Amino acid sequence: TPALPRIVVCRRLTPLATERARREFDAVLAEEDMTAEEAIAAAAAHRAEALLIGGTAKLDAAAIARLPGHVRLIANSSVGYDHMDAAAAKARGILVTNTPDVLTDCTADLAFMLLLAACRRAHEYDALMREGWRKPLGLPDMLGIQPSNKVLGIVGMGRIGRAMAQRARGFGMRILYNNRNRLAPELEQGAEFCPSLDAMLPRCQILSLHLPGGVETGTLMTAARFALLPKGAVFVNTARGSVVDEEALLDALKSGHLFAAGLDVFRKEPDYDTRFAALPNVFLTPHVASATRETRDAMGMRALDNIAAVASGRGPIDPV
Numbered sequence: 001t002p003a004l005p006r007i008v009v010c011r012r013l014t015p016l017a018t019e020r021a022r023r024e025f026d027a028v029l030a031e032e033d034m035t036a037e038e039a040i041a042a043a044a045a046h047r048a049e050a051l052l053i054g055g056t057a058k059l060d061a062a063a064i065a066r067l068p069g070h071v072r073l074i075a076n077s078s079v080g081y082d083h084m085d086a087a088a089a090k091a092r093g094i095l096v097t098n099t100p101d102v103l104t105d106c107t108a109d110l111a112f113m114l115l116l117a118a119c120r121r122a123h124e125y126d127a128l129m130r131e132g133w134r135k136p137l138g139l140p141d142m143l144g145i146q147p148s149n150k151v152l153g154i155v156g157m158g159r160i161g162r163a164m165a166q167r168a169r170g171f172g173m174r175i176l177y178n179n180r181n182r183l184a185p186e187l188e189q190g191a192e193f194c195p196s197l198d199a200m201l202p203r204c205q206i207l208s209l210h211l212p213g214g215v216e217t218g219t220l221m222t223a224a225r226f227a228l229l230p231k232g233a234v235f236v237n238t239a240r241g242s243v244v245d246e247e248a249l250l251d252a253l254k255s256g257h258l259f260a261a262g263l264d265v266f267r268k269e270p271d272y273d274t275r276f277a278a279l280p281n282v283f284l285t286p287h288v289a290s291a292t293r294e295t296r297d298a299m300g301m302r303a304l305d306n307i308a309a310v311a312s313g314r315g316p317i318d319p320v
């Protein structure tokens with residue numbers, strides 16, 4: 001029988017995926033999520049042909065250059081891969097894969113949770129209950145804003161953006177979207193294409209980001225762009241913190257220009273800007289949009305599917 005492919009699993013996986021990695025591969029399994037340095041050292045020690053990584057191993061061009069020559073594949077257990085330099089890997093002939101599809105619904109679910117929580121002041125009400133609810137709220141007190149039937153702007157109408165739109169349609173929302181290209185009508189499903197983000201923003205009562213991070217997108221949401229949103233708008237981000245000028249977002253939340261925000265991602269993670277936590281009108285989650293049992297199982301399995309496909313000579317399923 002042919003030898004099992006040698007791999008280093010640089011991130012802790014769910015039990016299901018861990019079990020498969022042990023069974024189907026000659027695998028070194030991380031006990032703690034590895035840094036880039038640890039991943040390089042483990043790859044060399046194990047003569048690995050493939051690495052399974054996630055956001056913790058930041059494989060920049062310098063780190064890619066130091067990977068031993070036997071590494072043929074870097075399989076990300078994430079859909080975003082801005083934590084690594086995919087171009088540098090490809091230039092060295094290393095294949096790169098990600099895990100699209102399997103986390104689409106899960107991420108849109110959490111984005112919608114943030115949207116609802118921000119509009120309906122979930123965090124403030126919950127805090128009030130834990131502090132001790134003393135007297136009934138008066139009719140005009142601590143009011144949220146109604147998400148139903150609002151105008152939702154979506155930036156980035158890929159799989160996750162479209163799953164967000166699908167949820168929003170159930171709430172009677174009118175959907176505008178900004179994207180590199182206009183979608184085919186069967187994917188658009190009535191959403192209105194806005195080729196100019198600046199022209200779209202003044203029309204959005206709620207804005208949700210679903211585009212990739214990294215050098216290509218840069219700081220999309222600048223102070224000028226937050227100012228273009230109408231007063232009282234709600235902002236949701238499950239994409240990447242790198243696309244947001246956080247100073248500008250903090251200002252817009254403090255001044256009341258934005259009614260509220262729901263944020264799952266931050267410019268620096270995990271040491272995020274704690275000034276967000278001091279604001280009552282922000283609902284915060286620690287980069288967990290894909291964090292369900294079902295989805296994390298599926299992400300691990302999909303990354304392993306990619307490694308198995310390359311090892312057997314079939315080529316990657318999800319090349320990036």
Ligand code: 8YV
Binds near residue numbers: 053054077103
């Ligand atoms: C991951 C993500 O949990 O897939 C992505 O792009 O952001 C999340 O699903 C995170 O990147 C850790 O790898």
